[in-house]
Amino acid sequence: MELNEFVAHFAEQFEETDASEFTPATKYHELDEWSSLVGLSIIAMVDEEYGVALKGNDVKSSVTIEDLFNVVKERQ
Amino acid sequence: MAFLHLRDVRIAGIAAGVPRQVRNNIEASGLNFSSDYSPEEYVKSTGVLETHVSPTLCASDLCYHAAEKLIADLAWPKDEIQALVFVSQHPDYILPATSCLLQDRLGLSKECYATDCGLGCSGWVYGLSEICALMATGEIKKALLCVGDAKRRVAGWDNDPLFGWAGTVTALEYQQGAEGLMFHLGTDGSGYDAIFVPDGGARTPISPESFKYEDVDGRQYHRGMSRMKGMDVFSFGISTAPKSVKALAEHYGFNYLDSDYFVFHQANMKMNAVITKKLKLPEEKVPSCMYHYGNTSSASIPLTIVTQLQGQVQERKRFLCCGFGVGLSWGTVAFETENLVMPEVVLVDEL
Numbered sequence: 001m002e003l004n005e006f007v008a009h010f011a012e013q014f015e016e017t018d019a020s021e022f023t024p025a026t027k028y029h030e031l032d033e034w035s036s037l038v039g040l041s042i043i044a045m046v047d048e049e050y051g052v053a054l055k056g057n058d059v060k061s062s063v064t065i066e067d068l069f070n071v072v073k074e075r076q
Numbered sequence: 077m078a079f080l081h082l083r084d085v086r087i088a089g090i091a092a093g094v095p096r097q098v099r100n101n102i103e104a105s106g107l108n109f110s111s112d113y114s115p116e117e118y119v120k121s122t123g124v125l126e127t128h129v130s131p132t133l134c135a136s137d138l139c140y141h142a143a144e145k146l147i148a149d150l151a152w153p154k155d156e157i158q159a160l161v162f163v164s165q166h167p168d169y170i171l172p173a174t175s176c177l178l179q180d181r182l183g184l185s186k187e188c189y190a191t192d193c194g195l196g197c198s199g200w201v202y203g204l205s206e207i208c209a210l211m212a213t214g215e216i217k218k219a220l221l222c223v224g225d226a227k228r229r230v231a232g233w234d235n236d237p238l239f240g241w242a243g244t245v246t247a248l249e250y251q252q253g254a255e256g257l258m259f260h261l262g263t264d265g266s267g268y269d270a271i272f273v274p275d276g277g278a279r280t281p282i283s284p285e286s287f288k289y290e291d292v293d294g295r296q297y298h299r300g301m302s303r304m305k306g307m308d309v310f311s312f313g314i315s316t317a318p319k320s321v322k323a324l325a326e327h328y329g330f331n332y333l334d335s336d337y338f339v340f341h342q343a344n345m346k347m348n349a350v351i352t353k354k355l356k357l358p359e360e361k362v363p364s365c366m367y368h369y370g371n372t373s374s375a376s377i378p379l380t381i382v383t384q385l386q387g388q389v390q391e392r393k394r395f396l397c398c399g400f401g402v403g404l405s406w407g408t409v410a411f412e413t414e415n416l417v418m419p420e421v422v423l424v425d426e427l
Contacts (some may be wrong), residue, residue: 056311
């Protein structure tokens, strides 16, 4: 499991935010487009790409994309 | 794993009733949207444009009108109906059980088995398993499964844009030699608070404190209202429903892709799209009614069949249906129908 690939998959769940804005250090809750509905897309992406079932708290308590990457990596 | 194959019973008919009143999620005011998205974004993401709601009707009223229509279309003598199961999270009263009220209101015989079941999104599948198990004895020949929700219990509850109201009736009859219905049923009560009404039961009785509003993920709720951990429920649904479908097919040795229709609990569009994709189902075999009716809880599977498959159920058809949600609880059922009696959805007027 590779961090840059995870960031790219993460970015694909957004429609309006440009992919170049996403880095491992992005604090995703602060993005204008972030909402709980986008959170559902992230959960679906992690389920499909990595076979991990995230809980709501995983998405809420992680701050950066890399934080969430680490949660997924631990569960794999 | 709980598997059941209940033979010698068939589904004879399905009917559904909804309030006549339609509420549009973009045009209506006072709906409980989160502050982090607009009504338009909500409709696009959940796939729920409008719902049928009512200030006066209970789930049992919707079931009653659907049942009267279905019994008439089946031409069943009422005194031959020997069992009625009512599945709802919104009974008419705390006491007595609503199934008793429906027995009397429908004019059924006093020689009638009647019971309530308090499940939600999985409730139609569970209710079928209960009633089919009764009928497999051969001693009950005709029975009604009444399933639905109308979320009218405390002030404030009825402003949720996701949930619509519906009452359905499924008529079952004993038929020796019929293939029957195959079930996979599961439960995970560790997720009891994923969809939850904190106050009003015996654990936490209603008090003045119950009606103080609090912020839950950007939306305002009091403790008599149902709240949902949306991401947890989403994660549960997309992983559990496909597993349950596959488990049933594997256990009974059939290819689930051979089914004519796959009818899932109408949770929200996003969740159902993921489930459809994970099971590699052709979209034209996965009917949906949530755009016009919302998430109707336990009623959503039969309501989808009634509203989306009119004119398509005279010939022999193979169904695979899966309900999943509050509990957490889930159930998948496989069955065949032929000459299914299925009146158009009944629009019920206010009391």
